[in-house]
Amino acid sequence: MNKLLTLTIASEIFLLLPFSIIFFTNKKTKKNILLLLFLIIGGGPLLYLAIDDLNNHYIDANIGLGLAFMFTWVYALIALIIAIILVVRKKRKNNSSKE
Template identity: 45%
Template sequence: MEFILICNFLLGATAAFLLVPAFTKKNTLHVTLLSLLFLLSIVPTFLLANPHIGVLPWAIRDGLLLFSAFLFFYLTFTLSRWKTLLFFLLLLLSIAPLAYVVYDDFTHTYIDANIGLGLGFLLTWLLTTLYNILAILRFFRQKSQ
């Protein structure tokens, strides 16, 4: 439980850090998306940790976090037709572990330790962090040029 709280705090801190350079007229969409990311990342984790609720609220929230980070990363590129298709496929591959977690939770309702559940969420958090870091680097590189 403490690890999950720390991960949510880090996601919230990352989102708050991303809000700082996004306050320009050109990046109003970034501000909107990152505000949503920040609000979603400070959802009280202990409310979602109720075992009777299941995995779906976690998956929805983390899926939105991943999508927001991916969209911020996507918007830092100048796009062509092939890049758009490549980014769409990358998004589908990024969301696949989360989709598996939800499917696995609904099909296997036994009460036991589920390593796939933890690994699916961990991979989603790692991808979200990776997209945020890459977007920050690209954003500052574009600003410096």
């Protein structure tokens, strides 16, 4: 398998992980629609540029593809931090309501 394809799939899974955590901890449907929009914003540029790079074999370095990877990784990291904060808040709220 192509190294670019493997790295793209791994990056998209890394992006999907925090959004799935937020999706399963949140029960409001309006927020889930907004969450889907944020997921598309985070993964769209990488998918577009990876498909473009696979179809057109560029001779020079594709700086846009590197920036798309960096954007996706930073976006996924920020989403993961938000997901962890939401899970911790929900746990604390459930523990305080039991007491």
